Amino acid sequence: xxxxxxxxxxxxxxxxxxxxxxxxxxxxxxxxxxxxxxxxxxxxxxxxxxxxxxxxxxxxxxxxxxxxxxxxxxxxxxxxxxxxxxxxxxxxxxxxxxxxxxxxxxxxxxxxxxxxxxxxxxxxxxxxxxxxxxxxxxxxxxxxxxxxxxxxxxxxxxxxxxxxxxxxxxxxxxxxxxxxxxxxxxxxxxxxxxxxxxxxxxxxxxxxxxxxxxxxxxxxxxxxxxxxxxxxxxxxxxxxxxxxxxxxxxxxxxxxxxxxxxxxxxxxxxxxxxxxxxxxxxxxxxxxxxxxxxxxxxxxxxxxxxxxxxxxxxxxxxxxxxxxxxxxxxxxxxxxxxxxxxxxxxxxxxxxxxxxxxxxxxxxxxxxxxxxxxxxxxxxxxxxxxxxxxxxxxxxxxxxxxxxxxxxxxxxxxxxxxxxxxxxxxxxxxxxxxxxxxxxxxxxxxxxxxxxxxxxxxxxxxxxxxxxxxxxxxxxxxxxxxxxxxxxxxxxxxxxxxxxxxxxxxxxx
Amino acid sequence: xxxxxxxxxxxxxxxxxxxxxxxxxxxxxxxxxxxxxxxxxxxxxxxxxxxxxxxxxxxxxxxxxxxxxxxxxxxxxxxxxxxxxxxxxxxxxxxxxxxxxxxxxxxxxxxxxxxxxxxxx
Numbered sequence: 001x002x003x004x005x006x007x008x009x010x011x012x013x014x015x016x017x018x019x020x021x022x023x024x025x026x027x028x029x030x031x032x033x034x035x036x037x038x039x040x041x042x043x044x045x046x047x048x049x050x051x052x053x054x055x056x057x058x059x060x061x062x063x064x065x066x067x068x069x070x071x072x073x074x075x076x077x078x079x080x081x082x083x084x085x086x087x088x089x090x091x092x093x094x095x096x097x098x099x100x101x102x103x104x105x106x107x108x109x110x111x112x113x114x115x116x117x118x119x120x121x122x123x124x125x126x127x128x129x130x131x132x133x134x135x136x137x138x139x140x141x142x143x144x145x146x147x148x149x150x151x152x153x154x155x156x157x158x159x160x161x162x163x164x165x166x167x168x169x170x171x172x173x174x175x176x177x178x179x180x181x182x183x184x185x186x187x188x189x190x191x192x193x194x195x196x197x198x199x200x201x202x203x204x205x206x207x208x209x210x211x212x213x214x215x216x217x218x219x220x221x222x223x224x225x226x227x228x229x230x231x232x233x234x235x236x237x238x239x240x241x242x243x244x245x246x247x248x249x250x251x252x253x254x255x256x257x258x259x260x261x262x263x264x265x266x267x268x269x270x271x272x273x274x275x276x277x278x279x280x281x282x283x284x285x286x287x288x289x290x291x292x293x294x295x296x297x298x299x300x301x302x303x304x305x306x307x308x309x310x311x312x313x314x315x316x317x318x319x320x321x322x323x324x325x326x327x328x329x330x331x332x333x334x335x336x337x338x339x340x341x342x343x344x345x346x347x348x349x350x351x352x353x354x355x356x357x358x359x360x361x362x363x364x365x366x367x368x369x370x371x372x373x374x375x376x377x378x379x380x381x382x383x384x385x386x387x388x389x390x391x392x393x394x395x396x397x398x399x400x401x402x403x404x405x406x407x408x409x410x411x412x413x414x415x416x417x418x419x420x421x422x423x424x425x426x427x428x429x430x431x432x433x434x435x436x437x438x439x440x441x442x443x444x445x446x447x448x449x450x451x452x453x454x455x456x457x458x459x460x461x462x463x464x465x466x467x468x469x470x471x472x473x474x475x476x477x478x479x480x481x482x483x484x485x486x487x488x489x490x491x492x493x494x495x496x497x498x499x500x501x502x503x504x505x506x507x508x509x
Numbered sequence: 510x511x512x513x514x515x516x517x518x519x520x521x522x523x524x525x526x527x528x529x530x531x532x533x534x535x536x537x538x539x540x541x542x543x544x545x546x547x548x549x550x551x552x553x554x555x556x557x558x559x560x561x562x563x564x565x566x567x568x569x570x571x572x573x574x575x576x577x578x579x580x581x582x583x584x585x586x587x588x589x590x591x592x593x594x595x596x597x598x599x600x601x602x603x604x605x606x607x608x609x610x611x612x613x614x615x616x617x618x619x620x621x622x623x624x625x626x627x628x629x630x
Contacts, residue, residue: 282594282595285593285594285595286566286592286593286594287593288593289593289613289614289615290520290522290524290525290593290614291522291524291525292614292615293522293525293528293591293593293614293615293616294522294524294525294528295615296615296616296618297525297528297529297531297532297615297616297618298524298528300532300618301528301531301532301535304535324615328615335595339595344601
């Protein structure tokens with residue numbers, strides 16, 4: 001049944017076949033063994049510029065210039081004799097004399113009629129060539145070195161700039177060397193897509209900083225993979241960056257110097273101000289102390305003159321005298337705070353000196369107050385300025401006393417039932433500590449943090465220079481004042497003095 | 510009973526000078542007052558003094574200058590300083606120069622009177 005089936009239709013009508021060949025967008029020709037045209041499709045006729053009937057039986061030499069024709073002939077003969085296909089780029093002149101680039105493929109056909117033919121096609125390469133020229137111009141003018149490296153390591157393309165970078169007139173050896181040098185530092189290069197900055201150099205070529213970019217292995221229409229490597233010279237940018245870095249560093253240095261200068265200036269201003277303040281205070285102190293002296297002496301004379309006359313003015317005179325003492329204390333505090341003159345230090349047995357001072361002070365303290373001593377310097381000699389340190393101690397003790405019992409006349413106002421001031425000395429590695437501690441009300445953190453500020457006071461009277469003056473005296477000795485306190489648990493003022501005397505005229509804030 | 514002294518009080522602050530003079534006079538000492546350093550030098554060449562109390566900062570001739578001049582003429586002169594500036598700063602130099610002591614102003618009067626009594630003893 002199936003034997004009767006109609007086989008699929010096959011194009012076998014020669015007219016149809018010829019018509020197909022004529023309309024193919026490729027030029028086709030056939031030559032006989034003598035290399036004379038036996039067939040030419042329309043496009044081939046058009047290329048040569050002759051109709052088929054004028055072509056048949058003719059050879060290339062009849063249409064092409066001699067040089068072109070002899071080239072064609074050589075290829076034709078080679079194909080006919082060897083049977084190997086030939087594919088060459090050639091130039092073929094058209095009928096108007098223009099030479100066109102063509103790709104010509106030729107092969108030998110042993111036909112069923114027993115004859116040997118040469119069959120060929122031509123492809124017009126004009127457009128492709130034009131594009132190729134564009135690419136060539138581009139690759140030659142682009143300010144980037146471009147190298148194509150095949151997977152086997154051969155360099156299949158490099159543009160002139162890349163050659164220049166490699167030196168050696170673009171010789172393959174020089175280019176290989178360059179690639180290997182880059183590879184030794186960047187093993188992933190060029191097989192993996194990568195981008196890095198590196199330095200390249202070659203014989204007779206200046207060193208340059210470049211950014212190397214590799215596409216990694218890609219199929220680029222070839223039998224093996226290759227990588228496209230771009231080399232961008234950034235030497236100038238590197239130079240700019242270096243200059244920029246230099247400028248930044250200079251700027252930083254300048255800023256640092258400005259800062260130091262400002263600090264030094266501030267220090268000078270502060271010192272200058274303190275010196276001014278010192279002079280001002282000294283002058284004011286002098287001007288105040290003279291009339292105070294006159295007042296004190298006059299009060300004393302008055303007291304004597306009215307003694308035993310029953311005028312009942314003892315309390316008033318007492319008030320005058322207390323006022324004078326208070327004024328004098330304020331002046332002394334001011335002087336201690338603002339003074340920047342050298343200390344008058346002598347090594348002395350600090351503990352025994354302290355014992356004497358405390359004994360004197362204890363007499364002046366309200367009776368309700370106890371003072372305890374724990375002196376632990378073991379007769380050690382310490383250099384210090386006795387009159388200034390004495391004022392610091394007297395100040396500390398009078399502050400503690402005031403915190404504990406106020407004026408000492410009203411037990412209901414005492415901070416505690418058993419007010420105690422304890423004075424301790426002890427030796428440290430390179431200094432001594434004199435500690436004055438009370439079991440009074442202590443200070444809130446916000447008071448503690450401001451206690452060293454000049455003019456800061458929690459009292460309704462007072463200069464706010466007491467603690468700063470004490471600190472100043474400690475600093476003048478090359479020491480320091482540490483203040484600790486817990487609200488409700490008393491306060492501790494510790495003067496630290498160096499074992500090695502250090503008289504300083506440094507001014508502290 | 511201690512002897513009565515010839516005392517020179519030198520101070521350009523007249524209130525100070527006069528009140529101190531009155532204080533010493535109350536104890537029957539003979540007191541002469543000078544209101545500047547020049548007057549002090551002149552007083553010393555005119556009179557004999559057992560003891561002198563000199564202010565430091567004064568016009569014309571200050572206390573230290575007049576002290577040096579007087580000490581040159583009268584090496585045995587017994588002189589104390591009184592200063593409204595810090596006594597600490599003056600004390601060492603004054604004592605080295607032959608002064609007997611320094612009083613800070615306002616002067617502690619019991620200390621001052623003790624000193625006079627000691628001089629009179």
